[in-house]
Amino acid sequence: xxxxxxxxxxxxxxxxxxxxxxxxxxxxxxxxxxxxxxxxxxxxxxxxxxxxxxxxxxxxxxxxxxxxxxxxxxxxxxxxxxxxxxxxxxxxxxxxxxxxxxxxxxxxxxxxxxxxxxxxxxxxxxxxxxxxxxxxxxxxxxxxxxxxxxxxxxxxxxx
Numbered sequence: 001x002x003x004x005x006x007x008x009x010x011x012x013x014x015x016x017x018x019x020x021x022x023x024x025x026x027x028x029x030x031x032x033x034x035x036x037x038x039x040x041x042x043x044x045x046x047x048x049x050x051x052x053x054x055x056x057x058x059x060x061x062x063x064x065x066x067x068x069x070x071x072x073x074x075x076x077x078x079x080x081x082x083x084x085x086x087x088x089x090x091x092x093x094x095x096x097x098x099x100x101x102x103x104x105x106x107x108x109x110x111x112x113x114x115x116x117x118x119x120x121x122x123x124x125x126x127x128x129x130x131x132x133x134x135x136x137x138x139x140x141x142x143x144x145x146x147x148x149x150x151x152x153x154x155x156x157x158x159x
Contacts, residue, residue, distance in 0.1 A: 019142075033115050037108050038082070042067075044112055046075050047084060050099070052106045055088075058097045084108060 006014075027041070034044040049064045050056055062072050076099060079085045084105035088098045101109060124132055 029116075029119055033112055033119070036115070037112065039108075040075075040078075042071075042075050043079055043082075043084075046072075046079065047101070047105060047109045048112060050085075050101055050105075050109065052101055052109065055098050055100045058099060061099065079105070 030041045030044065034041050037044065039047070046061060046065060049061065058069070058072055058076060061067075061076070062069055065072065067075075076085060076087065076097065080087050083102055086100050086102055088100075089096075091098075124135075127135065
């Protein structure tokens with residue numbers, strides 16, 4: 001059945017299972033890639049969120065990763081011990097660190113990005129050419145809707 005003929009009821013019945021399956025597949029892929037570099041998925045995600053050549057404070061990482069300060073601190077400390085990041089005290093506030101990737105961190109970040117791209121190309125090879133163009137806008141809309149719903153939930157909890 002063409003997607004244009006799917007009604008809201010069928011969509012709400014099928015969507016949760018599809019999103020769950022997508023999430024599981026992406027998680028498994030992230031785990032495989034992370035293990036290649038002796039990283040956890042959280043460590044690899046944090047590395048990927050850092051811009052090579054730019055310093056970043058731990059607070060900015062908390063916002064990017066949407067993780068608690070304690071969780072960020074543990075991940076950063078692990079990446080520091082493994083030689084992926086350099087930690088420097090924030091000049092105004094010793095409770096915060098200024099972080100930057102080491103040469104090794106930049107190299108592994110690049111390799112992770114390349115492996116993720118290669119995996120995406122492999123997956124897309126199984127999608128008919130005529131349907132590939134629809135994937136990106138649909139995913140962008142889905143992510144935007146998920147983000148909006150997440151923020152609405154957070155606002156409702158505060159109120």
